[in-house]
Amino acid sequence: MKKNKALLVSVLVMILVILSGIATLTAQEISWMRNRVVSPEIHTDNSVTFRIFAPDATTIKINGGWMEGWGTTEPLVKNDTGLWTLTVGPLQPDIYTYTFQINGITLMDPANVQVMRDGTRYASMLLVPGKASELYAVQDVPHGTLSKVWYESPTVNMTRRMYVYTPPGYDSGSDKYPVFYLLHGGGGDEDAWSTLGRACQIMDNLIARGKAKPMIVVMTNGNPNDAASPGEAPPRKVSSDPMSGIGGMGSGVFEKSLVNDVIPFIESHYRTLPGRANRAVSGLSMGGMQTINLAFDYTDTFDYFGVMSMGLTPPQDGRDWFPDVDTRIKNLEKKGYKLYWIGCGTADFLHEASGNLVAKMEENNLEFTYRESSGGHTWSNWRIYLSEFAPLLFK
Amino acid sequence: MKKNKALLVSVLVMILVILSGIATLTAQEISWMRNRVVSPEIHTDNSVTFRIFAPDATTIKINGGWMEGWGTTEPLVKNDTGLWTLTVGPLQPDIYTYTFQINGITLMDPANVQVMRDGTRYASMLLVPGKASELYAVQDVPHGTLSKVWYESPTVNMTRRMYVYTPPGYDSGSDKYPVFYLLHGGGGDEDAWSTLGRACQIMDNLIARGKAKPMIVVMTNGNPNDAASPGEAPPRKVSSDPMSGIGGMGSGVFEKSLVNDVIPFIESHYRTLPGRANRAVSGLSMGGMQTINLAFDYTDTFDYFGVMSMGLTPPQDGRDWFPDVDTRIKNLEKKGYKLYWIGCGTADFLHEASGNLVAKMEENNLEFTYRESSGGHTWSNWRIYLSEFAPLLFK
Numbered sequence: 001m002k003k004n005k006a007l008l009v010s011v012l013v014m015i016l017v018i019l020s021g022i023a024t025l026t027a028q029e030i031s032w033m034r035n036r037v038v039s040p041e042i043h044t045d046n047s048v049t050f051r052i053f054a055p056d057a058t059t060i061k062i063n064g065g066w067m068e069g070w071g072t073t074e075p076l077v078k079n080d081t082g083l084w085t086l087t088v089g090p091l092q093p094d095i096y097t098y099t100f101q102i103n104g105i106t107l108m109d110p111a112n113v114q115v116m117r118d119g120t121r122y123a124s125m126l127l128v129p130g131k132a133s134e135l136y137a138v139q140d141v142p143h144g145t146l147s148k149v150w151y152e153s154p155t156v157n158m159t160r161r162m163y164v165y166t167p168p169g170y171d172s173g174s175d176k177y178p179v180f181y182l183l184h185g186g187g188g189d190e191d192a193w194s195t196l197g198r199a200c201q202i203m204d205n206l207i208a209r210g211k212a213k214p215m216i217v218v219m220t221n222g223n224p225n226d227a228a229s230p231g232e233a234p235p236r237k238v239s240s241d242p243m244s245g246i247g248g249m250g251s252g253v254f255e256k257s258l259v260n261d262v263i264p265f266i267e268s269h270y271r272t273l274p275g276r277a278n279r280a281v282s283g284l285s286m287g288g289m290q291t292i293n294l295a296f297d298y299t300d301t302f303d304y305f306g307v308m309s310m311g312l313t314p315p316q317d318g319r320d321w322f323p324d325v326d327t328r329i330k331n332l333e334k335k336g337y338k339l340y341w342i343g344c345g346t347a348d349f350l351h352e353a354s355g356n357l358v359a360k361m362e363e364n365n366l367e368f369t370y371r372e373s374s375g376g377h378t379w380s381n382w383r384i385y386l387s388e389f390a391p392l393l394f395k
Numbered sequence: 396m397k398k399n400k401a402l403l404v405s406v407l408v409m410i411l412v413i414l415s416g417i418a419t420l421t422a423q424e425i426s427w428m429r430n431r432v433v434s435p436e437i438h439t440d441n442s443v444t445f446r447i448f449a450p451d452a453t454t455i456k457i458n459g460g461w462m463e464g465w466g467t468t469e470p471l472v473k474n475d476t477g478l479w480t481l482t483v484g485p486l487q488p489d490i491y492t493y494t495f496q497i498n499g500i501t502l503m504d505p506a507n508v509q510v511m512r513d514g515t516r517y518a519s520m521l522l523v524p525g526k527a528s529e530l531y532a533v534q535d536v537p538h539g540t541l542s543k544v545w546y547e548s549p550t551v552n553m554t555r556r557m558y559v560y561t562p563p564g565y566d567s568g569s570d571k572y573p574v575f576y577l578l579h580g581g582g583g584d585e586d587a588w589s590t591l592g593r594a595c596q597i598m599d600n601l602i603a604r605g606k607a608k609p610m611i612v613v614m615t616n617g618n619p620n621d622a623a624s625p626g627e628a629p630p631r632k633v634s635s636d637p638m639s640g641i642g643g644m645g646s647g648v649f650e651k652s653l654v655n656d657v658i659p660f661i662e663s664h665y666r667t668l669p670g671r672a673n674r675a676v677s678g679l680s681m682g683g684m685q686t687i688n689l690a691f692d693y694t695d696t697f698d699y700f701g702v703m704s705m706g707l708t709p710p711q712d713g714r715d716w717f718p719d720v721d722t723r724i725k726n727l728e729k730k731g732y733k734l735y736w737i738g739c740g741t742a743d744f745l746h747e748a749s750g751n752l753v754a755k756m757e758e759n760n761l762e763f764t765y766r767e768s769s770g771g772h773t774w775s776n777w778r779i780y781l782s783e784f785a786p787l788l789f790k
Contacts (some may be wrong), residue, residue, distance in 0.1 A: 054500050102497065105505075109518065113626060140629040147542035319701070
């Protein structure tokens with residue numbers, strides 16, 4: 001930045017600050033305004049009004065999950081008290097995340113207590129009610145228990161954390177249950193399915209309606225060298241680890257630890273039904289890759305596979321993500337299975353890879369269910385896939 | 396706001412935006428800068444550097460828990476790439492929350508994934524390491540399980556949520572354990588002790604060091620008419636409820652539901668040791684009031700009481716918060732107890748009320764332990780109190 005221009009900008013800022021200072025409300029008035037802002041307000045037609053009180057801001061925009069295109073924004077409009085407003089929609093029933101942008105800075109809606117973390121980013125959460133989202137809402141039905149559980153993983157020589165959902169009735173009964181292992185995507189962790197994925201609400205509601213069998217749902221951390229989600233693990237002994245986070249993808253280490261460490265822990269600590277007829281696995285994106293590998297290499301462990309937003313991706317920069325696929329896929333035929341389910345959105349950047357998996361299954365005369373949805377590589381799709389896949393299990 | 400001045404401000408803003416626009420970096424450069432910001436950076440002497448990349452902001456301040464006085468801020472300084480920086484401290488080992496303020500708007504540190512919710516407000520979290528905070532860190536020790544559990548509460552005719560910590564070894568053993576009921580303050584909910592209060596880390600670390608007995612810790616929602624924390628409960632059937640949130644304080648309804656609903660649920664669903672010798676209760680602020688009431692009215696239920704940052708507050712606007720105290724306190728003497736612990740900070744606005752409780756105990760020749768700390772009505776104190784109170788239980 002040139003010095004003279006910087007000086008001019010500074011002087012203008014100073015004038016502006018002085019003028020705004022005179023014009024703005026008292027601290028008490030500002031505090032009062034801020035505390036009575038209602039945002040988001042969902043109207044009866046599912047249009048939604050967003051509000052933020054920011055008398056000193058010069059531009060405020062909103063970025064929301066209902067908008068087409070990544071990084072799209074819409075401006076809010078300021079009134080003379082400093083309250084900024086925008087009404088959008090009507091929106092389709094779903095869960096959306098959104099953020100405000102003030103002078104280039106992203107922040108959550110200060111009036112909205114509902115927040116979602118996606119990897120390292122936080123955003124405000126909006127549930128637009130309706131038929132398509134009623135499985136995602138906390139309903140007045142029996143609720144399962146969600147537990148944050150630590151287990152030993154000799155495969156990676158680490159104590160690791162996972163989330164375990166036990167269905168309503170588990171804690172007061174003596175029944176044994178089948179187990180569904182539900183895997184997150186790259187950048188995610190063991191927290192993702194129960195927050196962004198609404199897994200507990202979806203399972204509670206499906207079970208209450210008799211649509212899904214009561215089952216245990218195990219949500220692991222699929223990054224084999226991370227003990228737990230950010231801030232929840234003891235400090236690492238190594239300063240950098242290429243296997244940390246998404247770096248472990250394709251190594252097969254997570255898949256091995258799931259079968260050798262997680263499943264024995266679950267089956268020795270919970271009342272579970274035995275055998276592969278009572279085990280299902282499904283994952284999205286990176287978790288979909290892990291599911292593909294588990295179906296190839298551990299088909300005698302599971303009878304149900306769900307591959308969400310993933311497929312046979314071509315080699316990248318000389319790396320073959322699915323080596324020996326033609327040999328390994330023979331395991332599926334040899335050992336058999338009850339369900340191989342593939343779900344992908346038409347706008348997903350892995351739609352073609354998903355098509356490759358479909359083609360490979362057909363080439364080998366292997367049965368599968370293919371569910372093509374609209375939309376892309378989004379939680380909106382993964383919540384739909386979970387809602388449709390879980391009812392197919394253990395029947 | 397006067398129209399002419401508003402117009403002048405608008406024109407100056409436009410000039411400023413145009414000038415800044417020319418001077419700023421490309422979108423790609425901005426994205427690159429934003430993604431490599433490290434904040435907070437804790438130096439070896441426990442001074443801490445905060446950074447935020449915001450080329451278009453005109454002022455950025457920080458408000459942090461280490462600062463004296465409510466609402467105190469310190470300015471960050473901008474360099475010519477648009478990166479704002481401030482180094483503070485060295486800070487005392489503890490957990491702090493902090494927020495940035497940009498042109499009057501409060502936001503979290505975008506580079507920090509660790510976040511804490513206090514009621515309806517979110518802030519970034521900073522753990523400054525050292526002897527005084529090592530119980531709060533996730534250490535490489537055995538970890539207990541934290542479960543989000545739903546239970547029927549006939550007292551309030553509602554299905555409600557609580558958090559249950561079971562100690563390391565619980566899930567793989569057959570031992571029975573004593574139970575510690577840990578209550579939050581006004582504005583809080585069942586989530587507060589395990590997040591702001593670091594209860595799981597404190598218990599894990601105390602147990603690993605042999606300082607506290609392995610015990611179950613039950614963290615309820617102390618607002619008797621709220622089923623669960625914001626967004627986690629089914630929609631209410633009533634639009635407004637004077638007993639919701641802190642409105643139920645002093646009604647005695649929560650205390651009744653704890654004894655009649657929570658304790659029977661815990662003792663029928665978990666492996667617990669029987670009788671009052673194996674039950675403790677402690678709470679902060681509103682939870683301290685509930686603890687005082689439980690000691691007066693249900694002393695045959697508990698042998699251990701911990702009153703944090705609360706005491707005998709005088710009547711307010713004609714409302715007597717502790718009616719019949721002289722009669723009810725006789726129960727304590729009559730039925731006996733093992734520990735009555737009172738903790739308060741010298742700067743706490745309830746320090747005088749705490750003194751009233753001390754005086755009333757002395758007046759009745761009742762034994763108690765009084766722990767006076769520095770500081771005020773803060774989580775910094777409540778974490779210390781939990782760290783000191785838990786080791787005294789069930790011995």
